[in-house]
Structures are given as structure tokens and as C-alpha cells.
Amino acid sequence: MKLIMSPASPFVRKVRVTIHEGGLTEQVTEHPVTTTALDTPAEVRAANPTGKIPVLLRDDGPAIYDSRVITRYLDATFDLRLYPASRLWEVLTLEATADGLMDAAVLMVYEHRLRPEELWSEAWTEAQWGKVTGALDAIENRWMSHLAGPLDAAQIAVGCALSYLDFRHPGRSWRDGRPALAEWHAAFGARPSMLETAPE
Numbered sequence: 001m002k003l004i005m006s007p008a009s010p011f012v013r014k015v016r017v018t019i020h021e022g023g024l025t026e027q028v029t030e031h032p033v034t035t036t037a038l039d040t041p042a043e044v045r046a047a048n049p050t051g052k053i054p055v056l057l058r059d060d061g062p063a064i065y066d067s068r069v070i071t072r073y074l075d076a077t078f079d080l081r082l083y084p085a086s087r088l089w090e091v092l093t094l095e096a097t098a099d100g101l102m103d104a105a106v107l108m109v110y111e112h113r114l115r116p117e118e119l120w121s122e123a124w125t126e127a128q129w130g131k132v133t134g135a136l137d138a139i140e141n142r143w144m145s146h147l148a149g150p151l152d153a154a155q156i157a158v159g160c161a162l163s164y165l166d167f168r169h170p171g172r173s174w175r176d177g178r179p180a181l182a183e184w185h186a187a188f189g190a191r192p193s194m195l196e197t198a199p200e
Helices: 010-021 040-049 067-080 083-111 124-143 153-168 179-188 190-195
Strands: 002-005 029-032 055-057
Touching: 002 010, 002 040, 010 067, 010 083, 010 153, 010 190, 040 055, 067 083, 067 153, 067 190, 083 124, 083 153, 124 179, 153 179
Parallel strands: 002 029
Antiparallel strands: 002 055
């Protein structure tokens, strides 16, 4: 299998961490591409009509895409047990919370990287940050017991989301007022799978 990816994407990192945690690095070859929301390589668009990464090219079927689809596929194919039936809806909901956080954080980057400065909207940027802080507060106040449990896909998503904030928004101080989440992330970020997939 081949993973079309860019190391800076938090959605790609979710898949890469899943691959490392599942011991699948020999089964999946990484294929880095340079892509932005304004410039999609033809090979990405050929594999995913929306032009987004990550995309997993399978040996025995058509390409699949969207990080949640890929992680579910890897989990089901290799019995990784990252979506346990007894906690499935909680795992999916927390994963969706982390993905929503990442969506908003990525849009903040796009606003300043892909639009001319005279068109920047600080109101838009702060509205996106409001979505980030809403997700952070929900995790701190309602999900810490889940994060303390056995490794699952939601924990991977949260870990990658928080690390993306450190990578792209270091001045935003997401840890302020969230001591439990900050402590959890310090431990989770030290996992070999996180260290091996950290963007440069």
C-alpha cells in the first residue's frame, strides 16, 4: 500500500501515527507530495476527486481517502482495536472533536498563507480560534477520563491536533487553563509514534 501524504498535515499525521502504533510501517510506503488548497498535484486529484490528502492507495481495491476512513480501514484490516465496540460512539465523537479542532486550526493557517494580506479577516481567524478553544475546553472538562484509558483512535486524533497547535500556532498558548490536557499531551507526545512522525 502507498500513503500519499505531506508531513505537515495533522490529518496525515493521524494516519501515520496509526501505522506506527499498529506496526504497519513495512506494509505502507509513504509517498510525500507538495500540495496546498490552491495547488493540487494531478496525482492527488486522480486518487481523490476533492484533491485532499491523505490518500491510501490499496493493492486490492480503489484508493480510499479522508483520515477517518483510512484509520478505520487499517483498524479493520489489521485488527488494531483502535475502535473498540464497547466505546465506539465515544471514540468516534472524540475523534470528530479533534478533527474539527484541526479543521479550524488549518483554516487559520490558510487565511494568512493563501490570501493577500489586504484581504485577511481577523474576525474570521478569531472565529476559527473560537472553535479550537471550544473543542479544547470540552476535552479538558469532559473527556480526560477517556484519554486516560487504553489507546484508541480518538487519543491519536487528539494528540495530533494538539501537536499541530504547537507546530502552527505556538503563540496561542492553548495549555493555559487546561492543566490536565497539557499533562496528558506531554506524555502522549513522547510516544515513539509521535516522535517519529513529527513535522520538521
